[in-house]
Structure formats: structure tokens, C-alpha cells
Amino acid sequence: MKMPPKLESLPPHVDQNEIDRRVKEETEPVTWTDPEELPDELPPVMPYASDLLPSSVGRAVDDIAERMQCPPDYPAASMLVAMAAVVGCRLGIRPKKRDDWLVVPNLWGCVVGRPSLKKTPATKGAEKQLRYIEARSREQLADDIEDAEVEAMLFEPQKKLLESQMKAALKKGDKEAARSYAAELKGLAEIKPPESRRIIAKETSIQKLCEMLxxxxxxxxxxxxxxxxxxxxxxxxxxxxxxxVYLSLWNGTEIVNDDTITRGELSARGCVSVFGCFTPGGLTEYVSAAIRGGRADDGLVQRLQVTVWPDAPKDYKQVDRWPDGPAKEQLRQTFEQLADIDSAAIGDTDRFDDDGIPFLHFDDDGQSLFNDWDSKHQRRLRGDDLPEAFESHLSKYASMVPSIALLLHLASGQRGPVSGLATSTAIRWAEYLESHARRLYAVATSPQRQHAGPLLRRLIAWPEDRPIRAAAIAKRGWSGLTSAEVVKETLGLLADSGWVRAIDAKPTKAGGRPTTDWIVHPQAASFLAAYEKPPPETPKTHPTRSFGGFVGSNLGSSGENVSGELEGGIV
Known part of the structure; x- marks a missing residue:
């Protein structure tokens, strides 16, 4: 049988089965239907709104986002976790009115985005506030430290003097005088300089971290x-x-007790907030592995409650102006107030509670709001058919909501029972963060959804003289498509949507394993161009309530106060 002209120039390495298949395609064309639109690569997320934080913090967040041209979600998330680190386990909240369940505002979080989105620089504003609190503590204790160092220099000479006086009295037979010197010697304590507060720890060993705690x-x-x-x-x-140990430190109230780690029991309570950055590919790959089981499937990822994965801004505006001075000052004052909280003065204590952590309760409005939200949340976790990993993530919100409510309450300059406004805003945080978590777990559980579009574009440009096979695609090293398993799943999605079709290639007479070749819809490029649409973006909200984009946010201008009580405290 004479081959069609198009097949006469095939290279010699193409096997007979491939030639036979292509001859059949030329003589018996495959019937194609119109392909379906591909699903959006990323599910939409809720917008960040400036009034999710007190104005004394939110205004600085908007300022950072505009000057750096980065999503405001990045500095906002880092500020919230930094606030949690400043309060630490000095003060907690009892979410139930008559229960001893205690929550300390210990939060873990991360920001997700491409390297070009300035993730790390956007979080430096929060780190600077913690560095300032540390420096301020050292300055406040400078005189005490100097006095302690002088006393420490006197300790050894005083000790030796008393010892010699005691020995001399004994030689003289004056036992009473010797006893007096011995009592004075026993009461002589070595003076240790006071320890200024340390908050930030970089990547360090667990032994060093436990020592610092x-x-x-x-x-x-x-x-x-x-x-x-x-x-x-x-x-x-x-x-x-x-x-x-890290899984325990997330609770914020656990006593770390592992001889193999700390070489003895850590007498202090272990409370550590964690914050960092992820690229989309790295995070989804890791979470996908966790979902499939293994050591990563132990809840460590789910502890990153404050995870934000915003849409990447499409435009860029060159902004070269000084930071908003009043916003920076308000932000600094807010962190100072959090650092100076007298938890014993404002919190209740329970003599039956071994933790000894002072705590607040909700006020009547806050309690009603939390009870209603928690009841619905728990019923949903038990009733909805949620993926197990996503359910585990959402289950951590039961402690996250009261934690955020407490932080917002304190950052607004309020004391006493946690207000209804702080509670309702914390619930909005939960809704906002759930949308970002939903994006993460949707992509992690169905990575082919994110890779289908990019793979299809590459297949359209695939050389006609080479068969399309999963192994060959995986060897290309394309982002997210280095695993043959993921490639097959992505091809399956494209096949279900009518963009590609699988054809079994039988072994040659020389042997070998059966393989699957793929052919692309002949009009794929035309249909893709017709279906092409911008990816879903975070919806824009009222400019006085949220970051309104990168063009003219009018920071520093007077505007309507929409934050209610959360505006107060610091002016």
C-alpha cells in the first residue's frame, strides 16, 4: 500500500505500528466533536479587605502593597501572624462561657506566589515591627543589665571573702560567728542580668529553639x-x-518534654508562631504528596491556617514615594501596645488551671456570634462530603477564629471582654482564608486542572513527526509535569474534554511493551483561541473597604470610617 505523501518523509526511527496508525488516520479520518472549555486553572478567592485589620494596621498594609506593587494579602497575613507572636502565650481566650477550653493566639501562616510577586520583601514590614520590639526591650533594660553586670562582678569576691571569714571564725572557735557568715554565704545569690525579650528566630535547630523558648x-x-x-x-x-515537637509547639500551651531533643524537660511552655513563603508549584506538589499519605500526612500542612494565595496583579505601576509616615507611626504604636499588655491586670485566672495563663471571654454579642458560627462550622465538618485533608485544615479554624478575635480586640486598643465587632471580623477572616485554602486543596487534589491549559498549548505545537507519549512529555521537564502519573492524569482530563484522543500502539514484531499515543484535535488552536478568557480575578470591592488596586489608592487622604470600633484605640 502506497503511503500518503505526508507520511513518506517519516524518519527511520518511527516504528511500523506508528506508520500503520498514521496511514489509517490519513485514509480513515477520525471524527471529532467540538471540545469543551477547560476548567479554570485556579479557583477564585475572596478579596482582601482593609477593614479585616484595625485601621492602625490596615493603613500600613495598603501603603506597603501600593509601594511594592504586590498583593496586599502578603503584608496583611504577615502582620496578623506577627501580632500573634507579640502576644504569644501571655494572654489567651476561653471561647466558651462556662468551659475551661483555653486558646492562645498562636498562628502559623504562609504566602503563596511566583518569585516576581515580592513575597519575602512584602513580609519584611512585619519582621521590622518585631525587631523594633526586641530593640526597645533591650533599651528599656539597658540600665538594669549594667547594674546586674556590676553586681555579678562583685559576686565572686564577696563569696571568697565570706568563705575566708567563716573559716577564720571556725579557727578561733567562734562557732556563732561562723554560722552567721555561713547563713550570709547561703543567702548570697549570683546576679544574672535580666533577659531582654527575643521574638524572632530564623531557621535554627530544634535544640537551639527549645533553649531560646x-x-x-x-x-x-x-x-x-x-x-x-x-x-x-x-x-x-x-x-x-x-x-x-513542632506539631506540639503549634498548640502554644504544650510543655515540650523530649529527652532526645532537649536533653531534659523544657520547663517553659513552648509557643512558636511560624511564617514563610511558598511558590505555587512547590506547595501544591507537597500538599498533593500529603494527601496521598505518608509522613507528610500528619497535619503539619493543615496548621498553616493563615495561608494566602492571591491572584497575581496583571499590571505594574512604578511607585517612588516615601512611606506613609502617620501609618508607620500608628503601626509601631499598635505593636508597642501589644508588647506592653499587662495580662495579669486585664485577664482572669483559674486556680484549677495548671497553665496559669490569664484569659479573656467574649462579651455577650461576641459569644452569640461565635456560638452561632461554631455550631454551623462543626455541623458542616461532620456533614459535608469534604476531602479529608481539607476537612482537617478547616477543623483548625475552631481555635483560629477566637485567636484572631482576641488579636483584633487588643490591637484596637480595647481591653475587657472581646467585642462582637472583633468576633464578626474574625469570622470574616475565616471565610476569606477558607477561599484561599480551597484554591490550594483544589489544585493539590487535581493538579491536572492547573496543568491542562499549558500542556494543551504545548501539544498544539508538538512536532508532527514525533508521537505524543506521556513519558516523552515528562522528560521535557515542564513545570508541574515532570511526573508521568500527573501527565497521564492531565491527558485524561484533556481527553474527557475532547481536546485529545488516546490510541493504543501495539508492540512491534520485535517485541516491546504496548504504549499509548495521543493525537490532538485538528482544530485545537482555533477552539482554544475562541475559548480563551482572562483567569478569574479577585472581585473588586468598595475602595474605602479594601485595597482598590495599584492605581491611586489615595492613601493618607481622609475618608469615611467604615471600621467602627476597630478604628479606635490609636489615633
């Missing part, structure tokens, strides 16, 4: 630039014990 029991914050590397390190067999 022993000296700084109020809590610390672990800043990790690339969380993927940190988590993969914890996946190693020799880090199993370390991983369990």
Missing part, C-alpha cells in the same frame, strides 16, 4: 523564607522526633 517563655516567631525546604527536611527519617 526556655529563656523567652512568652513565645517566639520562626521566620522561614522558603517553607518547602523546611518541611522537606522534617520529612526525613532522622527528623521524626523534631517533627513531632
Amino acid at each position: 526556655g529563656r523567652h517563655p512568652a513565645g517566639m516567631m520562626l521566620f522561614i523564607d522558603e517553607l518547602l525546604g523546611w518541611m522537606r527536611k522534617l520529612d526525613r527519617d532522622d527528623q521524626a522526633g523534631v517533627r513531632q
Whole structure:
């Protein structure tokens, strides 16, 4: 049988089965129907709104976002977790009116985005506030530290003097005088300089971190630039014990007690906030592995409650102006107020509670709002057919909502029972963060959804003289498509939508395993151009209530106060 002209120039490495298949295609054309539109690569997320934070914090967040041309979600999330680190386990909240369930505002979070979106620089504003609190603490204790150092210099000479006087009295037979010197010697205590507050810890060993927690029991914050590397390190067999310690530190109230880690019981409470950055591919790959089971499937990822994955802005405006001075000052005052909280003066205590952490309750409005939200939330977790990993993530919101409510209440300059406005805003945080978590788990559970469009565009441009096979695609090293399993799943999605079709290639007479070749819809490029649409974006809201984009946010101009009570406290 004479081959059609198009097939006469096939290279010699193409096997007979491939030639036969292509001859059949030429003589018996495959019938195609119109393909379906591909699903959006990323599910939409809720917008960040400036009034999710008190104006003394939200105004600075908007200022950072506009000057850096980055999503405001990045500085907002980092500020919230930094506020949690400043309060630490000095003060908690009892979410139920008559129950001893205690929550300390310990939060873990991360920002997700491409490297070009300035994730790390956008979170530096929060780190600067913590650095300032540390420097302020050192300055406040400078005189006390100097006095203690002088006393420490006198300790050894005083000790030796008393010892010699005691020995001399004994030689003289004056036992009473010797006893007096001995009592004075016993009461002589070595003076240790006071410890200024330390909050920030970078990537450090668990032994060093536990040592620092022993000296700084109020809590610390672990800043990790690339969380993927940190988590993969914890996946190693020799880090199993370390991983369990971090799982306990998330609670904020646990006593770390592992001789293999700390070489003895840590007498202080372990409270550590964690914050860092992820790229989309790295995070979804890690979460996908966690969902499939294994060591990563132990709830570590789900503890990153304050995870934000906003849409990437499409435009860029060159902004070169000084930061908003009043906003920076208000932000600094807010963190100072959080650092100076006298928890014993404003919080209640329970003599039956071994933790000894002072706590607040909700006021009547706040309690009613939380009870209603929690009841619906718990019923939903038990009744909805949610993916197990996503359900585990949402289950952590039961403690996250009262934590955020407490932080917003305190950051607004309020004391006493946590207000209804702070509680309702915390519930809005939960709704906002759930939409971002939904994006993460949707992509992680169905990575082919994110890869279908990019793969189709590449297949349209695939050389006609080469068969399309999953293994060949995986070898190309394209982002997210390095696994043959993911490639097959993505091809399956494209096939279900009518864009490609699988054809079984039988072994040649020389043997070999059967393979599957793929052919692309002959009009794929035309249909793709017709279906092409911008990806779903965060909906824009009223400019006085949220960050209104990158063109003229009019920061510093007077406007309507829409934050109610959360506006107060700092002016």
C-alpha cells in the first residue's frame, strides 16, 4: 500500500505500528466533536479587605502593597501572624462561657506566589515591627543589665571573702560567728542580668529553639523564607522526633518534654508562631504528596491556617514615594501596645488551671456570634462530603477564629471582654482564608486542572513527526509535569474534554511493551483561541473597604470610617 505523501518523509526511527496508525488516520479520518472549555486553572478567592485589620494596621498594609506593587494579602497575613507572636502565650481566650477550653493566639501562616510577586520583601514590614520590639526591650533594660553586670562582678569576691571569714571564725572557735557568715554565704545569690525579650528566630535547630523558648517563655516567631525546604527536611527519617515537637509547639500551651531533643524537660511552655513563603508549584506538589499519605500526612500542612494565595496583579505601576509616615507611626504604636499588655491586670485566672495563663471571654454579642458560627462550622465538618485533608485544615479554624478575635480586640486598643465587632471580623477572616485554602486543596487534589491549559498549548505545537507519549512529555521537564502519573492524569482530563484522543500502539514484531499515543484535535488552536478568557480575578470591592488596586489608592487622604470600633484605640 502506497503511503500518503505526508507520511513518506517519516524518519527511520518511527516504528511500523506508528506508520500503520498514521496511514489509517490519513485514509480513515477520525471524527471529532467540538471540545469543551477547560476548567479554570485556579479557583477564585475572596478579596482582601482593609477593614479585616484595625485601621492602625490596615493603613500600613495598603501603603506597603501600593509601594511594592504586590498583593496586599502578603503584608496583611504577615502582620496578623506577627501580632500573634507579640502576644504569644501571655494572654489567651476561653471561647466558651462556662468551659475551661483555653486558646492562645498562636498562628502559623504562609504566602503563596511566583518569585516576581515580592513575597519575602512584602513580609519584611512585619519582621521590622518585631525587631523594633526586641530593640526597645533591650533599651528599656539597658540600665538594669549594667547594674546586674556590676553586681555579678562583685559576686565572686564577696563569696571568697565570706568563705575566708567563716573559716577564720571556725579557727578561733567562734562557732556563732561562723554560722552567721555561713547563713550570709547561703543567702548570697549570683546576679544574672535580666533577659531582654527575643521574638524572632530564623531557621535554627530544634535544640537551639527549645533553649531560646526556655529563656523567652512568652513565645517566639520562626521566620522561614522558603517553607518547602523546611518541611522537606522534617520529612526525613532522622527528623521524626523534631517533627513531632513542632506539631506540639503549634498548640502554644504544650510543655515540650523530649529527652532526645532537649536533653531534659523544657520547663517553659513552648509557643512558636511560624511564617514563610511558598511558590505555587512547590506547595501544591507537597500538599498533593500529603494527601496521598505518608509522613507528610500528619497535619503539619493543615496548621498553616493563615495561608494566602492571591491572584497575581496583571499590571505594574512604578511607585517612588516615601512611606506613609502617620501609618508607620500608628503601626509601631499598635505593636508597642501589644508588647506592653499587662495580662495579669486585664485577664482572669483559674486556680484549677495548671497553665496559669490569664484569659479573656467574649462579651455577650461576641459569644452569640461565635456560638452561632461554631455550631454551623462543626455541623458542616461532620456533614459535608469534604476531602479529608481539607476537612482537617478547616477543623483548625475552631481555635483560629477566637485567636484572631482576641488579636483584633487588643490591637484596637480595647481591653475587657472581646467585642462582637472583633468576633464578626474574625469570622470574616475565616471565610476569606477558607477561599484561599480551597484554591490550594483544589489544585493539590487535581493538579491536572492547573496543568491542562499549558500542556494543551504545548501539544498544539508538538512536532508532527514525533508521537505524543506521556513519558516523552515528562522528560521535557515542564513545570508541574515532570511526573508521568500527573501527565497521564492531565491527558485524561484533556481527553474527557475532547481536546485529545488516546490510541493504543501495539508492540512491534520485535517485541516491546504496548504504549499509548495521543493525537490532538485538528482544530485545537482555533477552539482554544475562541475559548480563551482572562483567569478569574479577585472581585473588586468598595475602595474605602479594601485595597482598590495599584492605581491611586489615595492613601493618607481622609475618608469615611467604615471600621467602627476597630478604628479606635490609636489615633
